[in-house]
Amino acid sequence: MIAELIAVGTELLLGNIANTDAQILSQGLSALGITVHHHTVVGDNPQRLREALETAAKRSDIILTTGGLGPTYDDLTKQTICETFGRDLELHEDILEEIRTWFQTKMGKPMPANNVQQAMLPVGCTVFDNPVGTAPGCAFLERGVHVLMLPGPPFECRYMFENRAVPYLKALTKGAIVSHEIKIFGMGESAVEEALHEPMTTLANPTLAPYAKLNECMVRATARADTAEEAEAMLRPLVDRVLKTLGDVVYGVDVGSLEEVVSRLLLERSLTLSAAESCTGGLIAKRLTDLPGASRVFRGGVVSYTNSVKAGVLGVPEALLEEYGAVSEPVARAMAEGCRKICGSDLAVSVTGVAGPDRDDRGSEVGTIYIALAAPEGTICKKLSCGRGRGRDRVRSAAAQNAFDMLRRSLLGLPL
Amino acid sequence: MIAELIAVGTELLLGNIANTDAQILSQGLSALGITVHHHTVVGDNPQRLREALETAAKRSDIILTTGGLGPTYDDLTKQTICETFGRDLELHEDILEEIRTWFQTKMGKPMPANNVQQAMLPVGCTVFDNPVGTAPGCAFLERGVHVLMLPGPPFECRYMFENRAVPYLKALTKGAIVSHEIKIFGMGESAVEEALHEPMTTLANPTLAPYAKLNECMVRATARADTAEEAEAMLRPLVDRVLKTLGDVVYGVDVGSLEEVVSRLLLERSLTLSAAESCTGGLIAKRLTDLPGASRVFRGGVVSYTNSVKAGVLGVPEALLEEYGAVSEPVARAMAEGCRKICGSDLAVSVTGVAGPDRDDRGSEVGTIYIALAAPEGTICKKLSCGRGRGRDRVRSAAAQNAFDMLRRSLLGLPL
Numbered sequence: 001m002i003a004e005l006i007a008v009g010t011e012l013l014l015g016n017i018a019n020t021d022a023q024i025l026s027q028g029l030s031a032l033g034i035t036v037h038h039h040t041v042v043g044d045n046p047q048r049l050r051e052a053l054e055t056a057a058k059r060s061d062i063i064l065t066t067g068g069l070g071p072t073y074d075d076l077t078k079q080t081i082c083e084t085f086g087r088d089l090e091l092h093e094d095i096l097e098e099i100r101t102w103f104q105t106k107m108g109k110p111m112p113a114n115n116v117q118q119a120m121l122p123v124g125c126t127v128f129d130n131p132v133g134t135a136p137g138c139a140f141l142e143r144g145v146h147v148l149m150l151p152g153p154p155f156e157c158r159y160m161f162e163n164r165a166v167p168y169l170k171a172l173t174k175g176a177i178v179s180h181e182i183k184i185f186g187m188g189e190s191a192v193e194e195a196l197h198e199p200m201t202t203l204a205n206p207t208l209a210p211y212a213k214l215n216e217c218m219v220r221a222t223a224r225a226d227t228a229e230e231a232e233a234m235l236r237p238l239v240d241r242v243l244k245t246l247g248d249v250v251y252g253v254d255v256g257s258l259e260e261v262v263s264r265l266l267l268e269r270s271l272t273l274s275a276a277e278s279c280t281g282g283l284i285a286k287r288l289t290d291l292p293g294a295s296r297v298f299r300g301g302v303v304s305y306t307n308s309v310k311a312g313v314l315g316v317p318e319a320l321l322e323e324y325g326a327v328s329e330p331v332a333r334a335m336a337e338g339c340r341k342i343c344g345s346d347l348a349v350s351v352t353g354v355a356g357p358d359r360d361d362r363g364s365e366v367g368t369i370y371i372a373l374a375a376p377e378g379t380i381c382k383k384l385s386c387g388r389g390r391g392r393d394r395v396r397s398a399a400a401q402n403a404f405d406m407l408r409r410s411l412l413g414l415p416l
Numbered sequence: 417m418i419a420e421l422i423a424v425g426t427e428l429l430l431g432n433i434a435n436t437d438a439q440i441l442s443q444g445l446s447a448l449g450i451t452v453h454h455h456t457v458v459g460d461n462p463q464r465l466r467e468a469l470e471t472a473a474k475r476s477d478i479i480l481t482t483g484g485l486g487p488t489y490d491d492l493t494k495q496t497i498c499e500t501f502g503r504d505l506e507l508h509e510d511i512l513e514e515i516r517t518w519f520q521t522k523m524g525k526p527m528p529a530n531n532v533q534q535a536m537l538p539v540g541c542t543v544f545d546n547p548v549g550t551a552p553g554c555a556f557l558e559r560g561v562h563v564l565m566l567p568g569p570p571f572e573c574r575y576m577f578e579n580r581a582v583p584y585l586k587a588l589t590k591g592a593i594v595s596h597e598i599k600i601f602g603m604g605e606s607a608v609e610e611a612l613h614e615p616m617t618t619l620a621n622p623t624l625a626p627y628a629k630l631n632e633c634m635v636r637a638t639a640r641a642d643t644a645e646e647a648e649a650m651l652r653p654l655v656d657r658v659l660k661t662l663g664d665v666v667y668g669v670d671v672g673s674l675e676e677v678v679s680r681l682l683l684e685r686s687l688t689l690s691a692a693e694s695c696t697g698g699l700i701a702k703r704l705t706d707l708p709g710a711s712r713v714f715r716g717g718v719v720s721y722t723n724s725v726k727a728g729v730l731g732v733p734e735a736l737l738e739e740y741g742a743v744s745e746p747v748a749r750a751m752a753e754g755c756r757k758i759c760g761s762d763l764a765v766s767v768t769g770v771a772g773p774d775r776d777d778r779g780s781e782v783g784t785i786y787i788a789l790a791a792p793e794g795t796i797c798k799k800l801s802c803g804r805g806r807g808r809d810r811v812r813s814a815a816a817q818n819a820f821d822m823l824r825r826s827l828l829g830l831p832l
Contacts, residue, residue, distance in 0.1 A: 012455065014627065015444070015445075018438070019438065023428075026429055027431030030430050038458060039423075042454060212427075213432075279705075282701030292773050295721055303718070342725075344728060396706075
C-alpha cells in the first residue's frame with residue numbers, strides 16, 4: 001500500500017514551524033510496512049488543498065492529512081476534503097459533548113461557540129476522538145482511497161496517529177506486521193550497512209533497514225505474517241544475527257535513548273550519579289532530567305564552566321589547572337572525583353574539552369574531549385576527538401553521547 | 417513572485433529526518449517578500465522527481481530543490497532537472513579543483529573518484545560554489561522558471577541559501593526588500609495580533625506579520641522600495657509604532673535568542689552570572705553555553721536535582737528544606753544566594769519547581785515555578801505557573817525562558 005501525506009497550514013509555508021508531523025507519521029507508516037512516496041504542504045487555501053487531494057487520490061491508496069481541524073475560519077481541511085470526495089458534514093452530538101467537557105475540565109472555561117465546527121464530521125466516517133485536544137480526527141474510504149484526518153499540533157498529531165490511525169491502518173493490512181529497533185552507538189551508519197549489506201539488500205520478508213540519527217544509528221527489522229507470533233518467530237533469528245554481527249555497539253533493542261538505558265541500569269543497580277560538566281555546559285544533566293523520575297538516579301551536578309568553579313566548587317587543585325590546563329586528563333579526573341564527593345553520589349561523570357569555535361588557550365584542537373568516571377573502586381578517564389569540523393553543537397552532543405556510552409559500558413562491564 | 421520547494425531524499429519519506437531545510441528556506445523567502453505556495457518531498461526516484469518538477473514549473477516562478485547533490489548513485493537531482501528542462505551537464509574544472517582541495521585540507525585524504533560527479537553542472541548555469549561541503553549548487557532560468565539547486569544537509573543548505581541563493585533572488589526582484597524582526601516574550605501571539613490587528617490586516621507595503629515560536633513570538637516588518645534607504649525610511653515609523661504598542665515585552669529588534677540578549681547585557685555591564693537549577697536540570701546552563709564565548713559572562717552553576725545537593729553544595733539550610741519544601745520561595749532565594757557565593761559571580765539565578773508529570777510530594781501543581789535572582793544589592797524572587805498541561809518539556813523550557821526574561825528586566829531596570 002502506498003500512502004501520501006498532505007500537511008495544511010500557512011505557518012509551514014512561512015517557515016514558522018517545521019513539518020515534524022510528517023516525520024512522526026513517516027516513521028510510523030514505515031514501521032507498519034506502508035510505503036510513503038510524497039509529502040506535500042499547502043497553505044490554508046481550499047483551492048490548492050483540493051488540487052493536492054485530487055493528485056494524491058490518483059496515485060496513492062492512503063492519504064493522511066495533518067492540520068486545519070481547528071475552530072477558526074481558516075481551518076478548512078474537513079470542508080475541502082468533503083467537497084473533493086463528495087461527502088456531507090454532520091454534527092456529532094457525542095463529540096460536541098466531549099469538546100464541551102474538555103473546555104470545562106482542562107481549560108476551566110465554557111466552550112466558545114465556534115468550536116461547534118469541530119464536532120462537524122463527514123457522514124459515515126470512522127471518528128478519531130481526541131482526548132489530548134479539542135480537534136477530533138476521522139477517516140473514510142471513498143473512490144478506493146482511505147482518507148485520514150489528524151490534528152496539526154505535534155503532540156496531538158503523534159497521540160492521534162499512534163492511538164487512532166495505527167489501529168485503523170492495521171485493520172486494512174492483512175495479517176500482522178511486527179518490527180524491532182536495534183539501537184547502535186559507536187559505529188557509523190555506513191559501517192553498519194557494510195557489516196549487514198547482505199541481509200539488508202537481499203531479504204524481502206523479514207526486512208532490515210538502517211536509519212541514521214544524531215550521533216547514533218538504528219537498524220529496524222520488520223516481518224509480516226498471518227499472526228504476530230509467526231512474525232516474531234521470523235524476526236528472532238534475524239535480530240540475533242544483527243546482535244552477533246554488531247556486538248557491544250548495540251545499546252538496546254526497542255529501547256529509548258542512550259541516557260534512558262543508562263538511567264535504567266543505574267536504577268537496577270540502586271546506584272546514583274552526578275555530573276561535572278565543562279564544555280557540555282549542562283547538556284548531560286539536561287538530558288538526564290528530560291526523563292520523568294530522573295531524581296531516583298541523578299543527584300545533580302556542577303557546570304564548572306570556568307576554572308574558578310572547577311577549583312572553588314569541585315575542589316580541583318589549582319596546581320593541576322595551572323600545570324595541565326582545564327582540558328586535560330588530571331583535571332577531568334579531579335572534576336569527577338570532586339563531584340562524586342560533594343554530590344554524595346555513587347558514580348560521577350565529568351567532561352572537559354574544547355567545544356569551539358576556537359582552540360583553547362593551550363592550543364588543544366576543537367573536539368578534544370576528556371571524559372572521566374569516578375566510582376568507589378577508582379577513576380577511569382578517556383580521551384576522544386569528536387565532532388570536529390561540524391560545529392560547536394555537534395562537539396557538545398557527541399561528548400555527552402560518549403559520556404553516556406562510557407557509563408553504559410562501565411555498568412555492564414564491557415570494554416571501554 | 418511565487419516560489420515552491422522540492423526536497424529530494426528517501427530519508428525524509430522514511431521519517432529518518434524532518435524537512436528542516438523547508439523551514440529555513442521558507443523563512444528566508446518570506447523575508448525576501450517571495451510567497452511560497454507548496455512544499456513537496458519526493459524520494460530518490462527520478463520519475464517522481466520529474467513529475468514534481470513538471471507540476472511546479474506550471475504554477476511557480478521559482479523552484480528551489482534541496483538534496484540529491486551528493487556523489488552516490490542515488491543522488492539524481494541535477495540529472496533529472498537537466499532532463500526535465502532540456503539542459504546538458506558539463507564538467508566544471510574549477511569546481512572539481514575546489515572539491516579536490518576540500519578533501520585534502522578538510523578531510524585529510526584524496527578525493528574519491530565518484531565525487532567528480534559533483535563538478536558536473538548544467539550548461540550555462542550560475543554556479544553556487546560551496547565552501548562548507550563538497551556539493552556545489554547552481555541555478556538557471558528555463559521556460560520562464562528559475563530553478564535553484566541546494567545541498568540537503570541543513571548546515572550546508574542554510575549557508576548556501578543565505579550566501580548564494582539570496583543574492584541570486586535579490587537580483588531578480590526589482591528594488592530593495594528590507595525587513596526587521598521584533599522579538600517578543602511575555603505576550604502571546606493572539607494578544608500581539610489583537611494589539612496590532614489594524615496594521616497587520618490593512619498595510620500592503622510595508623507589511624507586518626506575526627510568527628509564533630516556542631515560548632515566545634515575533635513580528636516581522638517588511639518594506640519594498642527602489643533603494644534600501646527608502647525601504648528603511650518606510651519601516652522606521654512602523655517599527656516605532658510596534659515598539660510603542662507592545663512596550664517592554666519586546667526584548668529586541670533583529671537580535672538572536674533571549675539568552676543572547678541577556679549575555680550581551682551582562683557583557684556590556686562587565687557582570688558575571690551563575691545558575692542554580694533544580695527542575696530545569698541544566699537547561700539554563702546548556703542554553704547559555706550554546707553561545708560561543710559564553711565563558712566571558714557565565715561562570716557555571718549547580719544542578720541541584722536532589723535536596724542533598726541543594727544543602728551540601730549550595731548550602732541551602734536543611735531547616736528551610738524541611739519547613740517549606742524544595743519548591744518554595746525561601747529555598748529558591750537560598751539556592752541563588754548560595755550559588756552566587758560558591759561560584760563567585762556578580763549575579764546568580766535559581767529555578768525550583770515542579771516539571772511533572774506528577775505533583776511534588778507537598779502537593780504543588782505541575783508548572784509551579786519559583787525563580788530567584790541574587791545580586792549584590794539583594795535577592796528578588798518570583799512565583800509563576802507555566803506550561804501546565806503541556807508536558808514536562810514545555811514546563812522546563814518556559815521556566816528557563818522566564819528566568820532569562822527576569823534577568824533581562826533586572827539588568828535593564830524594567831518592572832519584573
